[in-house]
Amino acid sequence: MRMVIFGLTVTSSWGNGHATLWRGLIGALAPLGWAISFFEHDTPYYAGARDIDRLNGGNIVLYADWENIRHEAEAAIREADVVIVTSYCPDAVDATRIANDSCRGLKVFYDLDTPVTLASIERGDHPAYFEPKGLRDFDLVLSYTGGPAIDTLRSILGARHVLPLYGHVDPDRHRPAQPRxxxxxxxxxxxxxxxxxxxxxxxxxxxxxxxxxxxxxxxxxxxxxxxxxxxxxxxxxxxxxxxxxxxxxxxxxxxxxxxxxxxxxxxxxxxxxxxxxxxxxxxxxxxxxxxxxxFFTPGEHTSAHRAAELDRILNDAFASMSRGTMEEAV
Incomplete structure (x- = not known):
């Protein structure tokens, strides 16, 4: 199964919480049979504080300009079973438009910043990472935030099928260590x-x-x-x-x-x-x-657990699509 992600960054954890989450999730999805490419706009502020240049379990596509990468992105989207566009991706709208035109699989929006998204909407400031019509064109919307925010994503942004996908930690990388x-x-x-x-x-x-x-x-x-x-x-x-x-x-x-x-x-x-x-x-x-x-039941919030949860959500969505409906996975 092929997954293409258009995100903020996976190569640098400087000033953002996205990178570490994606590293753990992608590393845990690979053993479940997912081949993953992560498209990242190569920006100076992340390039200057890059933590990795190689992604465990996936492929990084760094690009300096969207127009130069457009054809590669189009080809990747056409071949993908799942296309994920995330909050704060600099080219989220362009990637979404291509996905709407040529994605043969699932179109997913993952909002890793749901409270910021909703606060912006309340202020009348439309986020730059999706179109003014909201999220209605996506087959599935994942939210880093659960609770009442799930209903708000439906009522305000028109998301049809929304599920929480919370944060996580890789216990192979985060465990008690020698103090310094x-x-x-x-x-x-x-x-x-x-x-x-x-x-x-x-x-x-x-x-x-x-x-x-x-x-x-x-x-x-x-x-x-x-x-x-x-x-x-x-x-x-x-x-x-x-x-x-x-x-x-x-x-x-x-x-x-x-x-x-x-x-x-x-x-x-x-x-x-x-x-x-x-x-x-x-x-x-x-x-x-x-x-x-x-959120603090021991053992529940590992990257492996979260990857298994995402794998199940996506497979449930595929099953719903094959039946001609998009029943919400629960």
Whole structure:
């Protein structure tokens, strides 16, 4: 079975949560019989912080310009059993139009940023990664967020068949590791800077650091501004490649999870960092949101489990198509 993915990035985890998720999912889908190609627009900011140049279980197609890759994309779509277009893919609309014209299999949209998508719609800002008519042309829509967001994707964006496909962690890559002195922390936080997380980060990490000058605090991430309220006992790691995440978490007595405002408001949207830290055996402090207490049954959220879930969803959709209907897989 052939799958073609048009996504944001799989080669760089800098400033995004997509790459690590795709690596785990693709690596776990390959043994199930999937041949996968991932089309990624080669952008300078990801090229400068590339974590991998080879994809376990799949093929990377890096391109500098969509017009130069269009014919290759058209050929891949024609041969594919499944075409997946994702949120924040720079050429999502062009890929979707080609899929509408020539895809013989399933057309799938995977929104890995559903709360951001819905918040944009509420503000009257149409996301650039799908057409104004919404998601009605896709056979299946997958959402990184569950709960009420599923119904909203149907009612507002016209998605016909929607299912959640949550985050996950690869336990072969994220497990307890040897602590490292540069990551040693009484409290750590790993996350890209975001204005809508800043108040919580200041409350839950910066303020405690000021009250506890003899304790060590560590922040890892990207895009932190110069005016961030650093103190002498808050240490910073600018970009932490996924290979270093286990050592980072394993070097912390506690680690902090702070959810972006749109995600917390929607609920049912666990970040990959939650699963990574849990897989490394690190105690987590988290802000609260609807559904949080439903995601921590041991062993459930591995990449292999999520790949098996996606494989079942797609095969159920194929069966529905062969019957001439698209009954929602449950």
């Amino acid at each position: 002195s540069e990551f040693a922390a009484d409290l750590s936080y790993l996350g890209t800077y975001a204005e809508d997380r800043q108040a919580a980060v200041e409350t839950l990490l910066v303020a405690p650091a000021a009250r506890l000058p003899n304790r060590r605090f560590v922040i890892g991430g990207a895009q932190y501004p110069q005016d961030f309220p650093w103190s002498s006992n808050i240490y910073f790691v600018r970009h932490l490649p996924p290979a270093d995440h286990p050592a980072f978490f394993s070097s912390s007595r506690l680690t902090l999870n702070v959810t972006r405002e749109a995600m917390a408001r929607q609920g049912w949207c666990p970040s990959g960092r939650l699963f990574e830290a849990a897989a490394c055996g690190t105690a987590i402090i988290s802000d609260e949101w609807a559904g949080l207490d439903s």
